[in-house]
Amino acid sequence: MRCMHCYVARWRGRLAELGPAARLRLASEMVEAGVEWVGITGGEPLLLPDFWRIAGLLSGAGVEVTVNTNALLVDEGVAEKLSRVVSRVYVSIDGSRETHEAMRRCRGCHRRVLEAVRLLTRAGVDVVPVMAVSRINYRAVDEYLETVAELGLETAALIPVMPQGEARLTGIWPDAETYNTAVLRAAVRAKDLGLRLHLWCTPYAHALRLPGNVFYGNCRLSPTIDIDPAGNILLCDVIDVVLSNAAEKGLVKAAEEAAAHPLTRAIENPELSGACRECPYRGRCMGGCYARSLLVYGALNAGDPLCPLLGSKDKAPRDIDYHG
Numbered sequence: 140m141r142c143m144h145c146y147v148a149r150w151r152g153r154l155a156e157l158g159p160a161a162r163l164r165l166a167s168e169m170v171e172a173g174v175e176w177v178g179i180t181g182g183e184p185l186l187l188p189d190f191w192r193i194a195g196l197l198s199g200a201g202v203e204v205t206v207n208t209n210a211l212l213v214d215e216g217v218a219e220k221l222s223r224v225v226s227r228v229y230v231s232i233d234g235s236r237e238t239h240e241a242m243r244r245c246r247g248c249h250r251r252v253l254e255a256v257r258l259l260t261r262a263g264v265d266v267v268p269v270m271a272v273s274r275i276n277y278r279a280v281d282e283y284l285e286t287v288a289e290l291g292l293e294t295a296a297l298i299p300v301m302p303q304g305e306a307r308l309t310g311i312w313p314d315a316e317t318y319n320t321a322v323l324r325a326a327v328r329a330k331d332l333g334l335r336l337h338l339w340c341t342p343y344a345h346a347l348r349l350p351g352n353v354f355y356g357n358c359r360l361s362p363t364i365d366i367d368p369a370g371n372i373l374l375c376d377v378i379d380v381v382l383s384n385a386a387e388k389g390l391v392k393a394a395e396e397a398a399a400h401p402l403t404r405a406i407e408n409p410e411l412s413g414a415c416r417e418c419p420y421r422g423r424c425m426g427g428c429y430a431r432s433l434l435v436y437g438a439l440n441a442g443d444p445l446c447p448l449l450g451s452k453d454k455a456p457r458d459i460d461y462h463g
């Protein structure tokens with residue numbers, strides 16, 4: 140299965156992934172360093188044979204573990220095991236049955252995902268569904284939220300598909316009008332249904348003046364690091380801007396190097412230009428998503444391409460060869 144929007148598809152065959160021993164060592168270092176939360180994402184983390192060992196080691200040491208999954212490998216036994224090692228499971232549900240299966244190029248997988256959510260919920264797992272919003276499914280937010288409510292869940296999340304990986308090839312990443320239409324529709328429908336709506340990677344959301352059931356943050360202010368399968372600490376996992384390598388240097392030293400890196404400084408204290416400089420929300424938004432800015436405009440702090448206040452600057456994403 141190769142989803143139309145998979146941003147990590149760019150790594151296929153290009154990264155020297157760490158082996159099980161190095162992954163386990165990194166997890167141990169996280170425990171020793173006092174890391175509070177580890178989010179295991181993919182690809183599909185449940186395909187990793189050592190997923191259970193790593194998640195067990197972390198959770199056994201008191202580290203909060205969450206996992207993002209397409210849930211296709213979740214049966215009753217897996218749901219029960221997950222209830223013991225993770226505090227939350229994020230499950231991808233990309234709109235209606237038709238849009239979910241079109242984006243995932245996978246017939247029948249929508250029904251299987253809903254069944255997996257029921258199994259997880261029955262096993263006592265906190266499930267939060269996540270819809271990746273694209274040009275294909277942005278009108279299907281109502282059906283998505285209705286499904287979430289029918290499943291008895293209280294929170295739903297949206298994330299814009301990024302112009303990266305497979306989405307760069309298929310061109311299904313949304314422009315500002317498309318994504319913000321989805322967000323505004325979702326905010327209203329979620330309120331009707333009594334759901335909390337979380338917006339991931341939407342730091343300019345202040346500009347949309349959304350109701351109180353909608354929540355969002357800003358990664359520029361978050362004390363987290365992104366580590367790719369090769370142990371690289373990235374500025375963000377959507378862009379291959381490497382700040383250090385945790386497998387080569389050790390987690391603590393690499394994290395210190397990453398924190399002191401000039402590009403980290405550049406996103407924490409951005410020099411904004413154009414409309415962002417005069418924007419009333421700049422203190423909280425800080426120029427929005429720097430990964431999207433880099434991918435679309437070729438610079439980290441050129442403003443968020445999805446922000447409605449910046450007008451329609453939508454362009455085809457630039458060709459950036461991080462590995463060249």
Ligand code: SF4
Pocket residue numbers: 301339340341342358359375376377427428429430431
């Ligand atoms: S830089 Fe953009 S894609 Fe990366 S975490 Fe922040 S908001 Fe999300």
Ligand code: SF4
Pocket residue numbers: 342343346414415416418419420421424425426427442443446447448449
């Ligand atoms: S104009 Fe710039 S700072 Fe203001 S909300 Fe938009 S992206 Fe953020």
